[in-house]
Amino acid sequence: DAGVIQSPRHEVTEMGQEVTLRCKPISGHNSLFWYRQTMMRGLELLIYFNNNVPIDDSGMPEDRFSAKMPNASFSTLKIQPSEPRDSAVYFCASSPTSYEQYFGPGTRLTVT
């Protein structure tokens, strides 16, 4: 069975550019989560969706970040404009229950 799929795996962009990260959750999972991982702060929940509806976006850093889930099999996390401090690994996870979360391989974002 395919796990959570994320693209791209690596993204290098210049400050000010728009970045879009993509996620395909595991089929049948009704919850989807976006996390950011850095050495300093560890794993932080940014936002999560249940049945395609955003439930908790309190972890989204600021208005430059936005996330959408137009259907049960696709979600995007957009950063516009990007800044060097946004450099991190971004993970998408999905869950059938909200408790047992299954992570994708991550997107390593570097903003120069």
Next chain:
Amino acid sequence: GQQLNQSPQSMFIQEGEDVSMNCTSSSIFNTWLWYKQDPGEGPVLLIALYKAGELTSNGRLTAQFGITRKDSFLNISASIPSDVGIYFCAGQSYGGSQGNLIFGKGTKLSVKP
């Protein structure tokens, strides 16, 4: 915000030794999860615990949900080189937003052959 205290931060052990790590919280948790992360990969779920006192095994791994609901431990028996990685505890606090897992900072395990 809430934090989980995970210890130790790192461990260097000899192949074949047993390993123990734990996680504590100042508040009650409903759920404890243990993950392992290899370099360049996402965390992989190892064990999920849902009841105070619950003891669950997955191969050489054993985890327990503390009776007080404020702690959990993970044991690895007879370690092997492929056990190398970072182990994270995660939990959902009682009364917290469903789905909002709090993660520990991780325990980095190194195994000497």
